Structure formats: C-alpha cells, structure tokens
Amino acid sequence: MRRPVAQFSGIGRAVPPRVVTNHEFAAMGLDTSHQWIVERTGICERHIAGEGESTCGMAARAARTALERAGVDAEAIDAIVLSTATPDRLLPATAVDLQAELGATRAAAFDLSAACSGWLYGLSVAEGLIMAGTARTVLVAASEKMSAIVDWTDRSTCVLFGDGAGAAVLQPSTNGRGMLSTFMRSDGTLAELLYRPHGGATVPMSEDVLRERTHLVKMAGREVFRHAVQEMSEAVDEALSRAGLTSDDIDLLIPHQANIRIIEATAKHAGLPMEKVFVNVDRYGNTSSASIPIALDEAVEQGRVGAGSTVLLVAFGAGFTWGSTVVRL
Numbered sequence: 001m002r003r004p005v006a007q008f009s010g011i012g013r014a015v016p017p018r019v020v021t022n023h024e025f026a027a028m029g030l031d032t033s034h035q036w037i038v039e040r041t042g043i044c045e046r047h048i049a050g051e052g053e054s055t056c057g058m059a060a061r062a063a064r065t066a067l068e069r070a071g072v073d074a075e076a077i078d079a080i081v082l083s084t085a086t087p088d089r090l091l092p093a094t095a096v097d098l099q100a101e102l103g104a105t106r107a108a109a110f111d112l113s114a115a116c117s118g119w120l121y122g123l124s125v126a127e128g129l130i131m132a133g134t135a136r137t138v139l140v141a142a143s144e145k146m147s148a149i150v151d152w153t154d155r156s157t158c159v160l161f162g163d164g165a166g167a168a169v170l171q172p173s174t175n176g177r178g179m180l181s182t183f184m185r186s187d188g189t190l191a192e193l194l195y196r197p198h199g200g201a202t203v204p205m206s207e208d209v210l211r212e213r214t215h216l217v218k219m220a221g222r223e224v225f226r227h228a229v230q231e232m233s234e235a236v237d238e239a240l241s242r243a244g245l246t247s248d249d250i251d252l253l254i255p256h257q258a259n260i261r262i263i264e265a266t267a268k269h270a271g272l273p274m275e276k277v278f279v280n281v282d283r284y285g286n287t288s289s290a291s292i293p294i295a296l297d298e299a300v301e302q303g304r305v306g307a308g309s310t311v312l313l314v315a316f317g318a319g320f321t322w323g324s325t326v327v328r329l
Contacts, residue, residue, distance in 0.1 A: 002181070002243075007177045008327065009137075016163050022038065055143045058145070058165035059082060063139055083111075085118070115289065116291065117323045126140045127179055130170065146161035157216075160286050161287070166293020180242075180326040181238075181239050185321070186320060190227065191319060193219070196216060198215050232256075233265075239326050251311060254312070255315070257281035258316070266314065278298070289315075311327050
C-alpha cells in the first residue's frame with residue numbers, strides 16, 4: 001500500500017431547494033409514470049435549479065461548507081479545480097467566478113471536463129499539485145446544472161438528471177489518512193453514445209440547432225448501461241489492487257449515482273452487500289460529477305463513515321470516462 005499524499009480536510013454539498021417528483025413529468029405531457037421511472041432507474045425525485053441559481057452559485061455554497069469544516073479561510077486556497085459539464089459561460093472558466101465569489105485571492109483556478117467522472121479526476125489533479133509542492137490547500141468542487149442541457153421533451157433523458165454541487169478541501173496527508181489509490185481511464189471512440197452533438201465550435205449555436213435540439217444531451221441508453229457496468233467493475237478492481245486492499249477492507253462503496261441497476265451490478269462485482277453501498281439516486285437523480293461528493297457528504301453526515309473509514313469511490317461518464325479512488329477518511 002502506498003503512503004497517502006493528500007487527505008480530505010472538509011467536505012460540503014449544496015442542492016437547489018426545488019424538488020421535482022416523477023409524477024410531475026406525466027403532468028408535463030411526457031409519456032411516462034412514476035412506476036416506469038422507478039423500475040428502470042430507481043429515481044423518485046431530483047433537485048432542479050430555479051431562476052437565478054447558477055453552477056457557480058451552487059459550487060460556492062458547497063465550497064463554503066467544506067472550507068468551514070476544514071477550518072480554512074478562502075485566502076489560504078492555493079488552487080481551485082472545478083469539475084462541470086454545465087459551465088455558466090464558455091469563457092472564462094466557471095472556476096474563476098468561484099474564486100471571485102469566495103474571495104480566494106491567492107488561488108489558481110480552472111475548470112475540468114470529464115463528465116460524471118470529473119470530481120474523481122479532480123481529486124487526482126489535486127493530489128498531484130500537493131505531491132509536486134505546487135499547492136498545499138486545494139479546493140476540488142463539482143457543480144452541475146444538468147437541467148440546462150437536457151431535452152425536457154425526451155423522456156429517456158430528462159427524467160434522469162438533477163442539479164447540485166459538492167466540494168472538498170484537500171491538504172497534505174497526516175497520520176496515514178488520505179487517498180490510497182487512484183485510477184483513471186477513457187475511450188473517446190464511444191463518445192457519441194452520450195454527448196451533445198452541436199452548439200460547440202464545430203457546429204455553433206444557430207436557429208437550426210435550437211429548433212432541432214441538437215445542443216442538448218443525447219444518449220444511447222442500453223449501450224451506456226452496458227459500458228457503465230463493465231468499466232465501473234474494472235475501476236473497482238484497479239482501485240483495490242493499487243491500494244493493496246480487498247473488498248473486505250472497504251467500509252463503504254460510494255458509486256456514481258446514475259441508475260440503481262448499475263449501482264447494484266457494481267456492488268455485486270465488488271463482492272459488497274448493498275448494506276455497504278451508499279445510495280441516494282432515489283432523491284437526487286444523476287447529478288453528474290457532483291453525485292459522489294454529494295453522496296460522500298451525506299454518508300459522513302449520517303454516520304455511515306467517519307475518521308479512519310476506508311471508502312471506495314467509483315464513477316463512469318460521457319467520454320467515455322471512468323475512474324476510482326480509495327480514500328481513508
């Protein structure tokens with residue numbers, strides 16, 4: 001087992017107050033029902049941002065909680081890594097807006113785009129900055145306003161996603177606590193199974209793009225499901241192997257909260273009973289890269305894990321990207 005370099009000093013989450021239940025989709029005229037959604041996804045409700053609620057705003061709320069719990073002032077942050085697939089604007093990075101909002105005057109700030117795996121990728125970046133001596137205190141946030149990029153007329157995607165943010169403060173490890181292993185992988189040949197076809201630099205926003213809704217999320221659900229189970233299983237194996245651990249050493253598995261069937265398949269592969277798996281997809285839906293920090297913060301709050309607990313984090317997302325981390329809290 002390698003010696004950990006970076007540890008969590010504080011964590012926080014933030015979600016919009018508005019809750020949208022499955023029943024509301026049928027009322028919107030979609031050909032769906034509460035039962036149909038629950039049977040296929042496990043989702044009952046999700047939080048949706050209202051007017052004036054932004055990606056930066058949610059990130060700032062989560063970050064302030066994490067900083068307070070870490071006992072760290074914003075001026076002490078050396079770097080801000082913000083994972084998001086829904087930046088408030090395309091230029092500059094939303095991370096610099098977060099820096100300004102927090103008053104983190106000393107921090108370098110940048111966005112990271114790796115879809116649902118983004119927060120785990122961000123942890124690895126933060127670990128590298130700390131290992132290199134470039135930074136001592138790194139804020140790793142994930143904030144997603146997925147409601148802004150889903151097609152609300154497409155029942156196969158709009159029922160899946162929710163909005164929210166999570167954040168953690170990482171600092172040099174003490175007493176053997178921290179990240180015991182990391183693993184990251186991607187496969188760009190499968191990008192068009194889950195993507196936003198248009199609205200970028202190749203096919204800019206236009207009347208045709210807006211009319212045809214090709215700037216919104218498109219997904220080949222069955223193929224995504226198959227790859228998610230396969231790649232998250234690989235990520236579990238790699239994280240455990242690199243940490244020199246087995247599933248018996250894991251106190252809690254926190255997978256990306258996309259679909260209850262994917263979560264159950266990942267737990268089965270890991271050899272972990274569902275009692276050792278954290279699930280909140282029923283209340284939040286898929287909040288993309290924010291799902292794991294939101295779930296981790298809830299797990300700590302509920303007493304499922306605490307100081308000394310060993311937690312396995314695993315994610316899969318568009319790209320395709322996937323990754324995992326073993327953390328001793």
